[in-house]
Amino acid sequence: MNNTHKLVSAFESSLNIEAGLVVDSLEYNTIPQWDSVAHMVLIAGLEKEFGVLFDMDDIIEMSSVKIAKELLTKHGIEF
Amino acid sequence: MQDWTEINPLHLSRVEKKAWLLPQLNQLTQLHSENCERYANILNGTGLPLVASEFDDVPYLAARLFKLLRLSSVEEGDVFKTLTSSGTTSQVKSQIVLDKQTASLQTKVLVKLLSSITGKSRRPMLLVDRQGLTNDKSGFSARGAGVQGLSFLGRDHTYALNEDLTPNWERIDQFIEKYKGQSVLIFGFTFMVWQYFVTELLNRGDRSLFDNAILFHSGGWKKLQDKAVDNHTFKSTTREILGESAAIHNFYGMVEQIGSVFVECSHGHLHASAYSDIIIRNQNTLEPAAFGEQGQIQVMSFIPRSYPGHSILTEDLGRLLGEDDCSCGWKGCYFEVIGRLPKTEIRGCSDVF
Numbered sequence: 001m002n003n004t005h006k007l008v009s010a011f012e013s014s015l016n017i018e019a020g021l022v023v024d025s026l027e028y029n030t031i032p033q034w035d036s037v038a039h040m041v042l043i044a045g046l047e048k049e050f051g052v053l054f055d056m057d058d059i060i061e062m063s064s065v066k067i068a069k070e071l072l073t074k075h076g077i078e079f
Numbered sequence: 080m081q082d083w084t085e086i087n088p089l090h091l092s093r094v095e096k097k098a099w100l101l102p103q104l105n106q107l108t109q110l111h112s113e114n115c116e117r118y119a120n121i122l123n124g125t126g127l128p129l130v131a132s133e134f135d136d137v138p139y140l141a142a143r144l145f146k147l148l149r150l151s152s153v154e155e156g157d158v159f160k161t162l163t164s165s166g167t168t169s170q171v172k173s174q175i176v177l178d179k180q181t182a183s184l185q186t187k188v189l190v191k192l193l194s195s196i197t198g199k200s201r202r203p204m205l206l207v208d209r210q211g212l213t214n215d216k217s218g219f220s221a222r223g224a225g226v227q228g229l230s231f232l233g234r235d236h237t238y239a240l241n242e243d244l245t246p247n248w249e250r251i252d253q254f255i256e257k258y259k260g261q262s263v264l265i266f267g268f269t270f271m272v273w274q275y276f277v278t279e280l281l282n283r284g285d286r287s288l289f290d291n292a293i294l295f296h297s298g299g300w301k302k303l304q305d306k307a308v309d310n311h312t313f314k315s316t317t318r319e320i321l322g323e324s325a326a327i328h329n330f331y332g333m334v335e336q337i338g339s340v341f342v343e344c345s346h347g348h349l350h351a352s353a354y355s356d357i358i359i360r361n362q363n364t365l366e367p368a369a370f371g372e373q374g375q376i377q378v379m380s381f382i383p384r385s386y387p388g389h390s391i392l393t394e395d396l397g398r399l400l401g402e403d404d405c406s407c408g409w410k411g412c413y414f415e416v417i418g419r420l421p422k423t424e425i426r427g428c429s430d431v432f
Contacts, residue, residue: 029159029179036186036227040236047234055199056190059231 003079006049007069014038014045024066050077083354083381088192089342089409091353093402096411097134100356103381104137104389105130111387114152118387134356135367139377139390145173145335153178153385164221164334173334178385185338188382189228192352196328196342197232197293203258204233205251207267207276209240221334222268228337229266229295239267239276246279255288262291265321268298269329272317273308280320290322297330297340301419310347331416335388339380341414344407348400351411355380359399359414360392370399373417394420 001009011022015033028034034042043059046052046068052075054062062068069079081099091099108129112119122129122138131137144150151158157178164173177185212223230236237254241247254263267276272294280288294317303313314327321327331349332340339355351357358367359374368374376397379390396417405413 029183036182040230044234053234054201056194056201056231057199059201060187060190 003050003072003077007046007065007072007079010045010049011042011065011068014042022065024064024069026065028063046072050075052077083188084191086353088195088352088354089350089411092410096353096356100353100379100381101131101134101137104134104379107381107383107387107389108138110384111152111389115150115387117148117150118152134379135358137379137390139379139392140387142173142333142335142391142393145175145386145388146171149174149176150386150388151176152387158385162221162224162334162337175335175337175388176386181383181385184382184384185224186228186231188338188354189340190231192340192342192354193229193232193295196326197264201232201234202262202264202293203235203237203254204230204264204266205237205239205254206230206233207239207265207272209242209244210238211242212238221337224334224337225268225297225332226266233264233266240271244271244275246275251280255285259288260290262293263289265289265292265294267296269296269300269313270298270302272296273303273306273313277313277317277320281316285320287322288320290324292321292325294321294325294327295330295342296327297332299419300416304418333378333391333393335391336378336380336382338382341378344405344409344413346405346407348405348407348413349415350405350409350413353411354382357397357399357412357414359397362396362420365392368399370401373398375420376414376416396420 008019008022012019015038017033028039043054047054050072052072054071058071062071073079086099112122112129125138127138158176159179159182160177162175162177206226208226212226237250239247239251310329317327318325329343330340339352341349341351341355343349356379358377359372360366360377361368361374373396376393376395377391378393381389383389397414398417399412399414402412403410
C-alpha cells in the first residue's frame with residue numbers, strides 16, 4: 001500500500017466515511033463525521049499508520065486532507 | 080494590531096495588554112451591537128459609548144442573561160453548535176451559540192495558553208471522566224466541551240471512569256503500567272478528580288505514580304468545601320498519589336467564555352492571561368473594587384464572536400490580589416475565587432448594568 005492509500009484508509013476508518021470522500025479539499029468540521037471528537041481519533045490513526053508523533057500545533061493546523069498530507073510530508077512521509 | 084498567536088499569553092504586561100486587548104474588546108462590542116439586536120437594545124438603554132478607553136468601561140452583560148435569552152450574533156444557518164451549561168446549581172441552563180470560527184478559536188486559544196505551561200509535545204493523557212461524555216453530538220455540554228478542548232494537549236487518551244463514575248481499574252492500571260514515572264497529563268473536574276480518583280487511589284494505597292505529572296482541574300469548589308477539602312488539602316493529597324513534584328493547576332473559566340481560562344500559578348493564584356481580563360466589582364455599587372476587596376467577578380475575553388459574551392458579570396465572588404507582580408513570574412491580574420453570590424442577592428435581569 002502506498003502512502004496515499006494509507007492516508008485514505010486512515011481517514012476512512014478513523015472518521016468512518018467512504019474512501020471516495022477523502023479528497024484534498026475535504027475540510028475539518030464540514031461533515032458531521034469529522035468533528036473535534038473524531039479529530040483526535042484521526043490523529044491517533046494517522047500516527048499509528050505512519051509511525052509519527054504530531055505536536056499540538058500540527059493537530060490544530062490539520063484542517064483538511066491537503067494539510068494533513070503537508071504535515072506528514074514535514075515528518076518525512078512522501079506522497 | 081498584533082496577531083494573538085504571536086503573544087506570549089502569560090508574559091504580557093499591563094501596558095502591552097491594554098494596547099492589544101482593549102481594542103479587541105471594543106471591536107467585539109461594536110460587532111455584537113451591529114449583529115445582535117437584543118444586545119444593541121441593552122446597550123442603548125445604558126447610554127454607554129461603544130468604545131471604552133479603560134477596561135472598566137467595557138459594557139458587560141450579567142451571566143444569567145444567557146439563561147433567560149438566546150443571544151446570537153450570527154444567522155441561524157451559521158450556528159455550528161449550541162453549548163449548554165451543566166446546570167448543576169440551577170434548573171435553567173445557559174445557552175451559548177457558536178459558529179465555526181468561534182468554536183475553532185476557543186480550542187486554539189485554550190491550547191496556546193495551556194501549552195505555554197506544558198510545552199508543545201502531547202503527553203499521555205488520563206481523563207478523569209467517563210468515556211461516553213463527548214459522544215452526544217446534539218447536546219454538547221460544557222463539561223464535554225472542556226474535556227474535548229483539553230484532549231488536544233494529550234495522546235493515548237484514557238478515560239479513568241466507568242459509566243457509573245466508579246474507577247475503571249483495568250484502564251487505570253494499564254495506563255499506570257505503560258507510563259509509570261513519566262510526565263503524563265491528567266485532566267478532570269475538581270470534584271470528580273477528588274471524589275472518583277484521588278480518594279479511590281489513596282484508599283487503594285497507590286503512591287508516587289507519576290512524579291512529573293501535570294494535573295489540570297476545573298469546576299467549582301462548593302462540593303469540596305462541604306467535605307472540608309480546600310485547595311491546599313487537594314494539592315497535598317493529590318501529590319501523595321502522583322508524586323511530590325507533580326504540577327497541579329486549578330483553572331477558572333465560564334461556559335460563556337470557553338478557551339480563555341484563568342490558570343493557577345505555582346504560587347496558588349489564578350492569573351488572567353493576555354487573552355482575558357478580570358475586574359472585581361463591589362456587590363452593592365458595581366463599581367470596580369480595590370485590590371484585596373471582595374466583590375463580584377467580571378470576566379472579559381477576545382474570543383466570543385458568535386454571541387455577545389466578551390464581557391460578562393458572573394455570579395461568583397472573588398478578590399484581586401495584584402497585577403503583574405506575582406512572585407511566580409507570570410504577568411496579569413491575579414486573584415482568588417471565594418464562592419458564589421448568595422442566592423438572595425442575585426440581581427434581577429433589569430439590573431444587568
